[in-house]
Amino acid sequence: MIKIEQLHKSFSVKATGGGMSLSFKKAPKQVIKAVQGINVEAADGRITGLLGPNGAGKTTTLRMLGGLFKPDSGSITVDGLPTGQAALARMGILSDAHGLYPRLSARENIVYYGRLQGMSRDAANQRAEQLAEMLDMKPLLERRTDGFSQGERMKTSLARALVHDPANIVLDEPTNGLDVLATRSLRETLRHLRSPAGGAKCIVFSTHIMQEVELLCDRVIIVSAGRSVAEGSVEELLAQAGESRFEDAFVKLAFANKEGVAA
Numbered sequence: 491m492i493k494i495e496q497l498h499k500s501f502s503v504k505a506t507g508g509g510m511s512l513s514f515k516k517a518p519k520q521v522i523k524a525v526q527g528i529n530v531e532a533a534d535g536r537i538t539g540l541l542g543p544n545g546a547g548k549t550t551t552l553r554m555l556g557g558l559f560k561p562d563s564g565s566i567t568v569d570g571l572p573t574g575q576a577a578l579a580r581m582g583i584l585s586d587a588h589g590l591y592p593r594l595s596a597r598e599n600i601v602y603y604g605r606l607q608g609m610s611r612d613a614a615n616q617r618a619e620q621l622a623e624m625l626d627m628k629p630l631l632e633r634r635t636d637g638f639s640q641g642e643r644m645k646t647s648l649a650r651a652l653v654h655d656p657a658n659i660v661l662d663e664p665t666n667g668l669d670v671l672a673t674r675s676l677r678e679t680l681r682h683l684r685s686p687a688g689g690a691k692c693i694v695f696s697t698h699i700m701q702e703v704e705l706l707c708d709r710v711i712i713v714s715a716g717r718s719v720a721e722g723s724v725e726e727l728l729a730q731a732g733e734s735r736f737e738d739a740f741v742k743l744a745f746a747n748k749e750g751v752a753a
């Protein structure tokens with residue numbers, strides 16, 4: 491179970507002030523309010539989707555969940571534990587930068603990560619084989635990941651994230667760059683992991699693809715301009731917006747305060 495309450499995060503970046511300047515004056519700072527009040531409650535045995543347009547704050551939120559950034563304020567707990575080593579050990583995280591070691595085979599990448607999580611070599615190897623079966627990637631196991639296609643990389647990264655059988659699975663835009671077959675196989679995998687037979691995992695993923703949400707999510711949190719602005723099942727969000735198409739409901743709910751959003 492993952493709980494995020496009133497999360498805030500700003501970045502201070504150098505602004506150019508417009509135009510080219512060769513002066514040595516200190517560049518002015520600009521504050522980017524990336525996350526300004528995001529709440530997420532993701533239950534076990536459920537798939538929860540963070541759906542939002544580009545720049546809404548989804549990745550920043552998931553990075554704070556993964557311990558990469560410290561929030562300015564707000565709280566994050568994973569199975570009741572605050573962010574830290576114990577919480578991290580209860581999560582499998584697939585981030586946008588997959589970061590595989592190119593000189594290692596898929597198996598070595600997976601086993602190495604399992605070892606980092608405290609698994610014995612034998613247990614990690616056994617688990618790598620089990621995951622290769624589940625993710626339909628057995629022929630890839632002994633190949634170096636150098637030269638892997640996007641889909642092959644994603645499968646290896648997902649296996650690596652799942653090696654220690656975490657109760658919570660966090661995926662940032664997992665279908666990015668995947669073809670239709672790889673996307674379908676990922677969906678099937680996530681449905682299995684959500685089911686009692688797959689361990690009733692708590693799954694959180696971010697996306698801007700409406701179809702993914704409609705096909706997979708039990709609960710959707712619409713994120714816009716750094717805030718969670720609406721939440722519920724797809725049916726509940728349709729009813730809330732008074733629309734019959736999910737895309738129309740999303741636009742209405744995500745951009746409620748913006749003028750000039752064309753149909």
Ligand SMILES: Nc1ncnc2c1ncn2[C@@H]1O[C@H](COP(=O)(O)OP(=O)(O)OP(=O)(O)O)[C@@H](O)[C@H]1O
Pocket residue numbers: 501502503522523524542543544545546547548549550551698
């Ligand atoms: N390290 C950073 N430094 C400065 N600004 C950042 C940083 N990371 C994110 N931002 C800014 O924070 C805002 C939210 O970015 P974020 O990547 O979280 O959005 P997102 O919802 O994941 O978008 P997308 O769907 O485009 O990936 C954006 O305006 C982005 O430019």
